[in-house]
Amino acid sequence: MRKTFLAPAGLALLMGLSPLGYAASQPLDRIVAVVNQDAIMQSDLDRRIEQVKKQLSTRNVQAPGGDALRQQVLDRMILEDIQLQMAKKANMSVDDDQLSQALRQVAKGNNMTLDQFQAMLKKQGVSFDTVRDQVRRELLVSMLQKQQVASRVTIPEREVDQYLDKMGAQDQASYHLAHILVTLPENPTSAQVNAAREKADALRQKIRSGQQSFAQVAARVSSDPTLEGGDLGWRPRNELPTIFVDVVPGMSAGDVSAPIRSSSGFHLVELVEKKGGQQQLISQVDARHILISPNPNRSDAQAQALAEKVSRELRQGADFGALARQYSDDKGTALNGGELGWTNPSDVVPAFAKALESLPQGQISEPVKSRFGWHVIEVEGRRQRDVTEDSQREQIRQKLFERKVNEELDSWLQEIRASAYVDNRLNDTAVQ
Template sequence: MNVKTKLSDCMRPLLLGALLLGNATLATSAQAEVQPLNRVVAIVDNDVIMQSQLDQRLREVQQTIAKRGAALPPEHVLSQQVLERLIIEDIQLQIGDRSGIRITDEELNQAIGTIAQRNGMSVEQFRAALTRDGLSFEDAREQVRREMIISRVRQRRVAERIQVTEQEVQNFLASDLGKLQLSEEYHLANILIPVPESASSEAIQAADRQASELYQQLQQGADFAQLAIARSASETALEGGDMGWRKAAQLPSPFDAMIGALKAGEVTQPMRTPGGFIILKLLEKRGGGAQVRDEVHVRHILIKPSEIRSEAEAQRLAERLYERIQAGEDFGELAKSFSEDPGSALNGGDLNWIDPNALVPEFREQMANTASGELSKPFKSTYGWHVLQVMGRRATDSSEQFREQQALNILRNRKYDEELQAWLRQIRDESYVEIKL
């Protein structure tokens, strides 16, 4: 039996930020002295969980619950819950190890850099902040690495269990909920000139005139926020009338239709509502609308270095093929004979119309610098040596495709939690677990 000492990985990568922003719970728990490993509390397949791991995680959970002001359950009940969590995490880490999932130093450094950036720090400042809170930078890196492994294991194992049919996507797009979730969102501000329920016709006319005057001032360049603060009776008046983000379907008629016709910065004419006269300003909008995507029609020849072909030999072969194409030989025929890209070689190297963002940076950059109909000089990417030819460029309206992808993502996310819990139960049942408590 391989007995390994494991660090507690309670701290999620994103929670490192919460730690630095004042989460004394984790800081206090991390400062707690780790007790010597005294006994095994659980055997999990080819690994073990030690009493010290359980004690440390238990203290952290107790402090977190206490900080929330919630009542603590009996310690023996909480201890069983915490141990079960450690078991599930350990099983996932072992699956990652057997699957060959490795987190490179470069990936780990990038993750640490992202955490530091989210806290408005450099990596060195982040390291210093951890030290001030009594945390080891090396322990923090190890915890992030473990969480990254678990995340990748779940992506692989759970994602393959989720099936969303084309019919489900179309049904969602046709539903009221789908239309609401995929419609445009508008960031709005308002000015309200109130009219009491029992107002006389003279009072209504006076409010109408006041709203019209404000509208004219706005048309002449007056500051909307200042007018809202000074004149509006809306509950958001002191915020300059800012209402936040709203869907068109959440607005009363006729504002839902009027907002769609506005450009950012424009205002509606005053409209009578039960509460009075309202003027809306469109601050910004997002989502919905046309999604135009640039695509490039490109073909290429890929030459890979190998055990029998050195890097220099691969480069020389790519250069010779470039010269042969320049001399008039057919690109497609040479691609069929020499290209080592299995996805395009039989098609004469043709990648068809493709989104540049789907390509590796070296290929994307070379393609961007090659005019339509032109041939690139040989260049290197992570895959090997390439010669490419740009066949054409176009802008494609992918609005419908974009909406379908959004719907697919929403439906997949809905199913993810359910599938994750089912998978966790499955791997727990299939694992050898012997609890020693």
């Protein structure tokens, strides 16, 4: 699509032919639109129109009349070219892994393997390289739209709550809760806040380690005098205390929340039991890792060797947190001793997910290679978590997000089209 304005004439001169002489033996290509510093050629437009006709035909849809279709396709190509120019200016690129994955998805959408998809294209006389270039362009446009448009859209939790209220879905589940309160004085100092938080953390660790039950700790230390062993009884979701609304639905039976701050102090909540609604359970892994990445001063082989050294030291009893802080290139977790927290294996890269699923709890892995580098991993725990409420809220959030993005995308496309220089020459009869 992207050609310099002098390409047709320049090519003719290089071949030792005049432009007119060359046209006599083969029709000259011509410019049908100028987009900033780029040009869209007649040949590009013709190829795209044929693609659109084939796509419509496979869906048994009648293509619009010739002129209408040509203008619609050209308008789409102009917008695409503007976005590709913006992506290039922003130094965006699509790596081979992303492109291969996208092509496999295209093949899968046609109920084929990638090899079968390539064979089908060859049989239809379609160049696989052409399809690769088209998919690469679409990925770049998608990346740009995500950066420019999706970042302008937010979905406040209250909108999700309002949607749930309309559905009546908030009343589908009820929760049996227990509660501990570590109080704070009015207008507490920073030292008092820190002391209360540390006390709540220590109580939570004592409960989670099995030293005492939640009820025993609540009866002994809770500052709420109205509770017997901290028992709050059964509460439907729409009757949960406000400070618990965002925490409790994502918990599983037996979970104890991290300390929740309120004006009264720090609260610990135990989900004793849940009923109502259809449960959706997923497996989660509590893990930590140390990432050793290649860099300009460290080859991939050197990174692997360092990861193997770290793995050996850990198996010999070295402190995981200390080595993570010393070596890990994952700066987001290194300062926290490499802790990833409870993780869904489906949310991480495939090589890492495979290691999480197969690694025995408490065992240090051999170095695991991913596109980020070499990981040394330890699984600290496994659990089944009820994500029914999380899943429902995420589905609603995604639905609201897509609705807003589509609205915002239309406005954004109008903005970039208006700000670009476009000379539409489709109806010009002269050769460009």
